[in-house]
Amino acid sequence: MPRATRASRLTGLLASVSLLSAAAVGCGSSDPDSDSGASSSGGSGSSAAEGAFPVTLDHKYGSTTVKSEPKRIVTVGLTDQDAVLALGKVPVGTTEWLGGYKGAIGPWAEDKAGGADTPTVLKDTGTGPQVEKIASLKPDLILAVYSGLTKSQYDNLSKFAPVVAQPKEFNDYGVPWQQQTEEIGKALGKETDAKKLVSDVEEKFTEAKEANPAFAGASGLIATPYDGTFVFGSQDPRSRLLSNLGFALPKDLDKVIGDKFGANISKERFDLLDQDVDVWIVPDTTKAVTKLHSDKVYADLNVVKQGREVFVKESSDYGNAVSLSTVLSIPYVLDRLVPQLAAAVDGKPGTKVEQPAS
Structure with missing residues (x-):
């Protein structure tokens, strides 16, 4: 296939x-x-x-x-x-x-x-x-x-x-x-079995939040450089990964994108990108970073200057798991995403946000 x-x-x-x-x-x-x-x-x-x-x-x-x-x-x-x-x-x-x-x-x-x-x-x-x-x-x-x-x-x-x-x-x-x-x-x-599956995965979110108190109340956004800059709304499963970990999404997010799972934004609304952490789902983690940072409007945001970006390669198993965000893929995602988020919001601009080994 x-x-x-x-x-x-x-x-x-x-x-x-x-x-x-x-x-x-x-x-x-x-x-x-x-x-x-x-x-x-x-x-x-x-x-x-x-x-x-x-x-x-x-x-x-x-x-x-x-x-x-x-x-x-x-x-x-x-x-x-x-x-x-x-x-x-x-x-x-x-x-x-x-x-x-x-x-x-x-x-x-x-x-x-x-x-x-x-x-x-x-x-x-x-x-x-x-x-x-x-x-x-x-x-x-x-x-x-x-x-x-x-x-x-x-x-x-x-x-x-x-x-x-x-x-x-x-x-x-x-x-x-x-x-x-x-x-x-x-x-x-199998309603009872389903509730148990949900409870088990929610416990993994709880463990991640307890191990990373900096997540609580920190602001975050998930975006992709698709046909410009596409941001995911609060009802998108990708955004819920952040909110389930304790991050707060931008207040105006849903007002900007309407009743969709996400939408493209203009440079006039790049303020939405200036969060405590931006998670980017990108086709290539090297080329995409270079292209994003070549945009002076974006590169001038604090999220960039202070090294608070997380990049996820969309065509990798990790990237696919992030986009699917299911009861089975989420534990796989958390093993990789949580360390990246922790590095991004540790308050130290010099901390490098590493890519997962696999």
């Missing part, structure tokens, strides 16, 4: 999505593409809790009832596969967003797949879910929790399986990893 380009990753989220017609649903092939290794055993995994079904889940487009334990799960949400894997199930179909991983399963989640068949990978091309290919997998549950699913797409997919769409109380692609995990846990009949 070729690695997704930097532009296509964000474009898949920023571009408007078009519909495949309802007729396309009806003509779905019964023979999955040759890259499909998934079979009915792919979604077996551990059993649901007794009495867990039927279960009804509310979402942006109403509610969906899952009548019995799902066996063939397809994840349309760009990061939903990690919660499914963490709960002992292996999807028959996953949606690739970034990384180019086999089955769209990152290294932090590989051990959860066990000996199950590799999921069929669906591509997020910016045109919406691959309806025909999804139909050919004969799912009994479609998860679109971390998604920007439209009502028409939801209606189309609901013609052949129950669909759990994104929560209505958050922006598209804005569901917190905690709620994502718990919603998927309910859908799989």
